[in-house]
Amino acid sequence: MNNLITIKDLSKDDILEIYNRAYEFEKNRRKANHSNAQVVTMFFENSTRTKLSFELALNKIQANKYDFQPSTSSINKGEELFDTINNLSAIGFDTIILRHESSSLIEELVNKKYYQDISFINAGSGTNAHPTQALLDFYTLKKHFGNIEGKTVTIVGDVLHSRVARSNIELLKKFDVNIRILAPKAFIDESIEGITYFDNLKTAFESADIIMALRIQKERIKEKIDFEEYIKNYQITRDNLPYAAILMHPGPVNRDIEIESSVLEIQNARTILNQAKNGVYVRMALLDMILSNKGL
Ligand code: CP
Numbered sequence: 001m002n003n004l005i006t007i008k009d010l011s012k013d014d015i016l017e018i019y020n021r022a023y024e025f026e027k028n029r030r031k032a033n034h035s036n037a038q039v040v041t042m043f044f045e046n047s048t049r050t051k052l053s054f055e056l057a058l059n060k061i062q063a064n065k066y067d068f069q070p071s072t073s074s075i076n077k078g079e080e081l082f083d084t085i086n087n088l089s090a091i092g093f094d095t096i097i098l099r100h101e102s103s104s105l106i107e108e109l110v111n112k113k114y115y116q117d118i119s120f121i122n123a124g125s126g127t128n129a130h131p132t133q134a135l136l137d138f139y140t141l142k143k144h145f146g147n148i149e150g151k152t153v154t155i156v157g158d159v160l161h162s163r164v165a166r167s168n169i170e171l172l173k174k175f176d177v178n179i180r181i182l183a184p185k186a187f188i189d190e191s192i193e194g195i196t197y198f199d200n201l202k203t204a205f206e207s208a209d210i211i212m213a214l215r216i217q218k219e220r221i222k223e224k225i226d227f228e229e230y231i232k233n234y235q236i237t238r239d240n241l242p243y244a245a246i247l248m249h250p251g252p253v254n255r256d257i258e259i260e261s262s263v264l265e266i267q268n269a270r271t272i273l274n275q276a277k278n279g280v281y282v283r284m285a286l287l288d289m290i291l292s293n294k295g296l
Contacts, residue, residue, distance in 0.1 A: 001289055003110050003120045006129040007170040015138060015171065021285035022139055022278070025060070032288045034063040037296040039095040039287070040088060042068040043123065047099055049251050049276050050123050050132065054097050057283035063291060066093065081105070082112055090115040094296060095287075097121045103128035103163075119290055127161050127220065132286065133250050134167035136279040138175075140271060141210065143278070144246060152178040154204045156234060157214035157258055158187045161221060164250045165214055169195060180204050182234065186223070187216075201234060205242050213249040213258045227257060238263055246271045 001014065010018075024030035039058055043051050058065040068088075070076075075084060085096060096118060098106055103126030110120045124130045141148050153172060159165045159181055169192060172179055179195040181188065182204035188197060198204035205211065213236055216225065237260040241247060247259075247268045255261045263269055 002117075002293055004131050004286060004290070005106055005110055005120065005122050005125075007131050007134050007167050007174075009131075012174050015135065015174070018135055018282060018285045018289065019139055019142055021288060022281040023143075025284045025288075026278075026281040030288075032061040032284070032292075034061050034288070034291040034296055037063040037095060037287075037291045037294075038066070038093045039063050039097065039291075040066045040068050040093050041097045041123075042070070043099045044070050045099050045101055045124065047123070049279060050099065050130075053276070053279040054123065054132075054283050054287075056280050057287055060280070061284050061288055061291070063287065063296075082109060085109060085118065086112075086114050089118045092116075093118065094294060095119045095121065095290065097123050098125075099123040100125055102126050117294070119294065121286070121290065124163055127163050127217075128166060130163040130167050130250075132279070132283055133164050134171040135286065136275055136282040137164075137168055137212075137248060137250070138171055139278045139282050140248070140275050144271070145209070148172075149176045150178070151209040152180065152207065153210040153212055154180040154182055154198075154208040155212045155214065156182045156201075156204070156236065158216045158221075159183050159192070159214065160187045160189045161217035162214045166192070168212065180208065184230065184234065201240055205240060205245070208242060208245050211236060211241065211245050211247050213247065213253075215250065215252060216254060216257060218254075231257060234258075235260060236263060238266070241268060243268075248272060248275060251276060 106122050106125045122129055122131055155165055180198055181195055182198045249272045
């Protein structure tokens with residue numbers, strides 16, 4: 001494995017290998033030294049969790065990390081991103097961690113020829129894919145349940161604009177998880193197959209093991225959102241959250257929209273912070289695999 005663009009790039013065995021390696025890192029039973037690696041983070045969209053957990057992961061595996069800032073770069077003088085990356089490759093950087101608003105750009109970039117070999121890790125591409133989020137969600141679920149086959153997850157909210165939902169659905173299908181979607185019509189993507197759609201919260205939450213809330217992606221939505229209607233029908237509250245289910249959210253949470261604020265204080269919501277924590281071990285594992293494959 002030299003790149004990670006979507007979950008489709010990974011077999012079930014690859015995902016389990018990332019899980020096992022991440023677990024070894026978490027338990028301090030594995031160490032890595034990638035001091036020959038020169039890794040650049042390039043974030044064209046805002047980020048807190050993904051960017052900083054990649055940075056911490058790089059520190060922990062002793063790789064060299066550099067932050068490319070689009071706003072102060074020569075992109076602002078009109079340089080095309082391919083040319084920028086080709087120059088970075090010539091300078092001596094070997095790995096790019098890229099977040100971009102385009103759903104397809106990273107696939108185009110990965111298929112181009114560079115001055116020297118360069119690897120790409122997708123840190124979020126438009127509405128299409130966020131593979132490391134799905135991997136850390138899988139890690140969180142597997143640590144909690146052991147085996148996730150046959151479990152039922154209800155994904156709630158803005159599926160249409162969610163790269164997190166798409167990557168999670170791809171991954172969870174590989175592990176035979178029952179996937180339910182609860183969303184208003186405006187947030188449904190009918191092209192996603194093999195899942196069950198609900199428009200009633202009570203039915204969608206019945207006997208669910210996992211409730212996975214999604215952020216409403218305000219920055220990607222041009223139409224006016226009826227928040228009152230959304231909150232009335234789809235907000236996760238202390239009253240409707242199933243007692244035995246775990247609550248997940250990729251972050252950032254829009255408090256009192258997707259989730260009633262007070263729910264974030266209760267035990268079922270601790271998983272949300274565990275997701276953020278686990279992101280570091282999963283990203284260490286992924287980087288360790290890719291950099292080792294490159295001999296770095
Ligand atoms: N979950 C996630 O991608 O969060 P950030 O946008 O803060 O990186």
